[in-house]
Amino acid sequence: MGAELTEKTSLNDLSTIWKNCLGRIKKNVTQMTYNTWFLPIRPLQLEDNTLKVELPSQFFWEWIDEHYNSLINKTISEVIGPDAKLSYIIDSNSDEDSEPPSNYNETNEIIVKEKLKVKHSFESYLNPRYTFQNFITGEGNQLARAAAGAISDNPGGTSFNPFFVYGGVGLGKTHLIQAIGNEIVNKFPDRKVIYLSTDIFTVEFVESIQSNRVNEFSNFYRGMDVLIIDDIQFLIGKEKTQDLFFHIFNTLHQSRKQIILSSDKPPKNLKGLDERLISRFQWGLTADIQPPELETRIAILRKKAEVYGMSVSGEILEYIASNITSNIRELEGCLIKILANASLSSKEITFELVKKTVNEIATDRKKNNINIDSITKVVCDHFNIAENKIRDKTRKKEIVQARQLAMYLSKEMTNASLKTIGLHFGGRDHSTVIHACTSIENSKENDKSVREMIEDLKNQIELNTA
Numbered sequence: 001m002g003a004e005l006t007e008k009t010s011l012n013d014l015s016t017i018w019k020n021c022l023g024r025i026k027k028n029v030t031q032m033t034y035n036t037w038f039l040p041i042r043p044l045q046l047e048d049n050t051l052k053v054e055l056p057s058q059f060f061w062e063w064i065d066e067h068y069n070s071l072i073n074k075t076i077s078e079v080i081g082p083d084a085k086l087s088y089i090i091d092s093n094s095d096e097d098s099e100p101p102s103n104y105n106e107t108n109e110i111i112v113k114e115k116l117k118v119k120h121s122f123e124s125y126l127n128p129r130y131t132f133q134n135f136i137t138g139e140g141n142q143l144a145r146a147a148a149g150a151i152s153d154n155p156g157g158t159s160f161n162p163f164f165v166y167g168g169v170g171l172g173k174t175h176l177i178q179a180i181g182n183e184i185v186n187k188f189p190d191r192k193v194i195y196l197s198t199d200i201f202t203v204e205f206v207e208s209i210q211s212n213r214v215n216e217f218s219n220f221y222r223g224m225d226v227l228i229i230d231d232i233q234f235l236i237g238k239e240k241t242q243d244l245f246f247h248i249f250n251t252l253h254q255s256r257k258q259i260i261l262s263s264d265k266p267p268k269n270l271k272g273l274d275e276r277l278i279s280r281f282q283w284g285l286t287a288d289i290q291p292p293e294l295e296t297r298i299a300i301l302r303k304k305a306e307v308y309g310m311s312v313s314g315e316i317l318e319y320i321a322s323n324i325t326s327n328i329r330e331l332e333g334c335l336i337k338i339l340a341n342a343s344l345s346s347k348e349i350t351f352e353l354v355k356k357t358v359n360e361i362a363t364d365r366k367k368n369n370i371n372i373d374s375i376t377k378v379v380c381d382h383f384n385i386a387e388n389k390i391r392d393k394t395r396k397k398e399i400v401q402a403r404q405l406a407m408y409l410s411k412e413m414t415n416a417s418l419k420t421i422g423l424h425f426g427g428r429d430h431s432t433v434i435h436a437c438t439s440i441e442n443s444k445e446n447d448k449s450v451r452e453m454i455e456d457l458k459n460q461i462e463l464n465t466a
């Protein structure tokens with residue numbers, strides 16, 4: 001609960017209080033709503049629990065009052081206190097008839113107004129962490145990086161429109177496309193740049209249908225100078241969203257606004273996506289990001305270590321980079337884990353610690369790739385039974401044994417819970433899984449052939465998922 005405020009609050013405090021309010025509001029509304037209706041609100045003064053704000057127009061006030069009255073009241077009472085009230089004035093520079101509303105009577109006190117006025121209010125939803133400065137270039141991302149630079153010098157003005165970046169997980173797609181956005185915002189502060197994931201785009205679209213505001217939704221995105229949409233492969237199977245996106249794409253492209261997209265595959269492999277979109281995605285530049293080679297991996301690690309303020313020897317960096325090869329997120333994760341382990345035990349970063357951490361990461365990765373289905377398959381193959389049989393209620397000895405083994409291996413080799421394992425094997429409950437595990441443990445202890453069989457099965461499962 002906020003402090004009761006009786007005196008006039010300083011400008012600084014006011015801005016903190018309002019930021020706090022905005023933070024809460026942001027969690028409750030869509031990006032579009034937040035940008036359209038809340039960001040333009042200017043806090044002016046807080047006196048006797050009354051927060052005075054400035055709004056761009058009368059229409060604006062009516063809209064907010066009608067749709068977000070309870071959200072605003074709830075928010076200010078949480079932040080300022082239970083007696084908080086809101087009063088407002090209309091921006092005197094507004095184009096509309098700026099007759100002040102009836103509850104406004106203190107014109108002369110509004111001295112802070114000019115100071116607070118910011119020319120451009122717009123939230124891009126970009127993460128400032130993703131910049132070109134901390135993006136390491138190597139063979140695998142050279143073309144994408146070069147195009148990204150050209151686009152941020154001249155958004156919408158190059159032939160790289162749309163700019164379509166694709167590549168596997170954790171290779172830097174999100175980082176790169178957000179870095180373009182951040183750079184553009186820096187260079188051209190009055191351009192409207194927005195970043196969002198395809199999932200958020202879809203959710204907002206569905207909400208706009210429910211609240212009868214599809215036009216507003218569509219106009220908002222058609223009004224962007226730079227539209228950045230991440231993981232566009234998630235449009236597959238969402239026909240209505242694809243259709244709307246198609247129209248937004250056309251409007252933006254025709255007016256030479258920059259479109260930036262990322263995906264896990266190149267456009268032509270996006271099976272199930274509208275052909276019209278696939279062809280448009282290829283109008284500009286398609287660039288892939290390949291996994292980084294050893295040199296680049298070392299350079300990335302060195303940069304990250306520097307950012308975290310860790311001192312790690314070149315040998316250690318090389319060891320990590322040689323053992324973690326598939327993706328950059330994992331490299332970064334490894335470094336963080338080492339840092340955490342070292343600070344937990346207030347130990348230095350030794351080679352032992354690094355080896356241990358790299359091994360843990362490799363084991364985690366294996367666990368993530370191995371799943372109950374792949375285990376079931378290997379076990380069923382071994383006993384030569386059909387996979388659906390293992391879920392049956394039968395008490396046939398052979399099937400019971402296979403099922404118990406599969407349950408035991410699922411517990412050993414995956415992170416699945418007892419409940420999940422039980423569900424996979426014909427909806428059995430977790431005590432059945434525990435029973436299966438103990439009974440296999442017992443026969444393992446007493447029977448060498450069981451031990452050997454389990455080793456064989458494990459090897460086979462790992463081989464299948466390597």
Ligand code: ADP
Nearest residue numbers: 134135136169170171172173174175300328329
């Ligand atoms: P993707 O979107 O392709 O799955 P991300 O952009 O989320 O991958 O990258 C994963 C992590 O690796 C992020 O923390 C990102 O900052 C980092 N990263 C990726 N590529 C680079 C690079 N070339 N230089 C520095 N850091 C990178």
Ligand code: MG
Nearest residue numbers: 173174175230
């Ligand atoms: Mg990503």
